[in-house]
Amino acid sequence: MAVVNPVIVDARRLLCPMPVIRVQNSVAELCPGTLVEVLCTDPGALNDIPSWCRINGHRVVETRCLNDEYLVILEVGEE
Amino acid sequence: MTRQRKAVALISGGLDSLLAAKLIQQQGIHVAGINFFTGFCVEGHTHAIRKKGQEKPKRNNALWVAEQLGIKLNIVDIIEEYKQVVFNPRYGYGANLNPCLDCKIFMVMKAHEWCKQNDFDFIITGEVVGQRPMSQRKDTMPLVCKRSGADDLLLRPLSARNLPPTLPEREGWVDREKLLGLSGRGRKPQIALAKQFGFDEFAQPAGGCCFLTDAQYSSKLADLWQARGSKQYELDDIMLLKVGRHLRPKAHFKVIIAREEGEGNFLRGYRKQYLSIDSLSHAGPFALIDGNVNDQDIELAASLVARYSKGRDAAEVEMEIQTPAGTGYAIKVQPLKPAAIPEQWLL
Numbered sequence: 420m421a422v423v424n425p426v427i428v429d430a431r432r433l434l435c436p437m438p439v440i441r442v443q444n445s446v447a448e449l450c451p452g453t454l455v456e457v458l459c460t461d462p463g464a465l466n467d468i469p470s471w472c473r474i475n476g477h478r479v480v481e482t483r484c485l486n487d488e489y490l491v492i493l494e495v496g497e498e
Numbered sequence: 499m500t501r502q503r504k505a506v507a508l509i510s511g512g513l514d515s516l517l518a519a520k521l522i523q524q525q526g527i528h529v530a531g532i533n534f535f536t537g538f539c540v541e542g543h544t545h546a547i548r549k550k551g552q553e554k555p556k557r558n559n560a561l562w563v564a565e566q567l568g569i570k571l572n573i574v575d576i577i578e579e580y581k582q583v584v585f586n587p588r589y590g591y592g593a594n595l596n597p598c599l600d601c602k603i604f605m606v607m608k609a610h611e612w613c614k615q616n617d618f619d620f621i622i623t624g625e626v627v628g629q630r631p632m633s634q635r636k637d638t639m640p641l642v643c644k645r646s647g648a649d650d651l652l653l654r655p656l657s658a659r660n661l662p663p664t665l666p667e668r669e670g671w672v673d674r675e676k677l678l679g680l681s682g683r684g685r686k687p688q689i690a691l692a693k694q695f696g697f698d699e700f701a702q703p704a705g706g707c708c709f710l711t712d713a714q715y716s717s718k719l720a721d722l723w724q725a726r727g728s729k730q731y732e733l734d735d736i737m738l739l740k741v742g743r744h745l746r747p748k749a750h751f752k753v754i755i756a757r758e759e760g761e762g763n764f765l766r767g768y769r770k771q772y773l774s775i776d777s778l779s780h781a782g783p784f785a786l787i788d789g790n791v792n793d794q795d796i797e798l799a800a801s802l803v804a805r806y807s808k809g810r811d812a813a814e815v816e817m818e819i820q821t822p823a824g825t826g827y828a829i830k831v832q833p834l835k836p837a838a839i840p841e842q843w844l845l
C-alpha cells in the first residue's frame with residue numbers, strides 16, 4: 420500500500436483565528452482521508468482546531484506539545 | 499415538496515448572533531455560519547501572548563457558538579480588503595477609529611456574495627434596533643440592506659418586528675410572528691432567551707466586537723498613520739499595537755517594550771524585522787525599535803528600556819542591541835528617570 424505523506428500546515432507565530440483559517444483553506448483542497456499536520460505556537464489553537472474539526476466533520480487524530488510548539492494531526496472527513 | 503431554505507448567519511461570537519441563528523434554526527431553516535477576521539477582532543490575542551493565565555487557553559467564541567448551534571462555520575480572512583473600510587469609511591468613524599456602519603455594510607455584502615456562490619437563500623444577523631449608536635439605528639439599518647446589495651434578503655430575527663418584512667418573511671419561509679421585536683441597549687431579553695435555550699457561558703464583549711472601538715488602541719493606530727505619513731498597516735503592525743508599552747520619544751521612532759515574559763517572547767519573534775533591545779547586566783524587558791534610527795536614538799531607546807529593568811536605579815546598565823540581520827553589540831547607558839519621560843511619549 421502506498422504511504423501518503425501528510426500535508427503540513429505551518430501556522431507558527433500566527434494567532435487565533437489565523438491557524439484555523441490556514442487549516443480550513445488547506446483542507447478545502449484535500450480529499451477525505453488525507454492527514455494534515457498543523458504546527459502552531461498559539462496554545463489557543465489546541466482548542467480551536469479540534470473545535471473547527473468537530474463542527475466541520477473532520478477527525479482529530481492527535482494533539483501534542485513540543486516544547487513551545489503544538490502539533491495537531493487531523494484527518495479530512497467526508498464532504 | 500418545498501425545498502428546505504438555507505440561511506447564512508453572521509457569527510461574531512457574541513450572544514446576539516447566537517440567538518438570531520437559533521431562532522431561525524427553530525423554524526426549520528438550514529443555517530451555516532460565517533465569521534470575518536479583520537485583524538482587529540477581539541479574540542484571545544492578548545491572552546495568547548501573555549504568560550499569565552495560560553493554563554486556561556481562551557476559546558474562539560465564533561467556533562464555540564457554531565458548536566452550540568451544531569452548524570458549520572466559515573472563518574473568512576478579509577484583512578486586505580478590509581483596509582479600505584478602515585482607511586476611507588464613507589460614513590465616518592464612531593467614537594474612536596471604528597467605522598461601524600461601513601464595516602457592517604461590507605460584511606453583509608461579503609455574506610451576500612457567499613450566499614450567491616453557495617446557493618443559500620438569505621442572510622441573518624444578530625442586530626437589534628437602537629443597540630449600537632452607529633450601525634444599529636432605525637435609520638442606518640435599512641442603509642446596510644441597501645448599500646450591501648442584500649436588500650430584503652437581510653433578516654434580523656431579534657428585531658424583525660420593528661423593521662419592514664423581508665423576503666423570507668413575505669414568502670413564508672419564516673414566520674414573522676415567531677420573530678422578535680427587541681430594541682434598545684438593554685440585555686435582559688437576550689439573557690432570558692439564552693437561559694430559555696439553555697445557553698450559558700456565552701461571551702458578552704463590552705464595547706464592541708473589535709479593537710477599533712478601544713480608545714487607547716485607536717490612538718496607537720492614529721500615531722502609526724501619522725508616523726508613516728499615510729493611512730497604512732500590515733497585519734504585523736496591528737498585532738503589535740496589542741502588545742507591550744508603546745512609547746514615542748521622537749517623531750521618527752517608537753519603542754515597544756514587553757510588559758511581561760509572554761509579551762517578550764512574542765516580540766522576539768519580530769527580531770528579524772526590527773532593531774531590538776535586550777537587557778544584559780540586569781533582568782529587564784525585551785523591546786523593539788520601530789523607525790529609522792541613528793546611534794543617538796538607539797542610546798535614548800536603550801536608556802528608556804533600562805528604566806523598566808531591574809537596573810532602573812543603577813548608575814549604568816548594559817544593554818544588547820541587535821540588528822534585523824542578527825549582528826549584536828553591547829552598549830552602556832544610564833536608565834532614564836521617570837521625570838525624564840514625558841507623558842506624551844506613552845501612546
Ligand code: SF4
Pocket residue numbers: 596597598599601602633706707708709710711
Ligand atoms: S465594532 Fe469593529 S467589527 Fe464591530 S461593527 Fe464596529 S468596526 Fe465592525
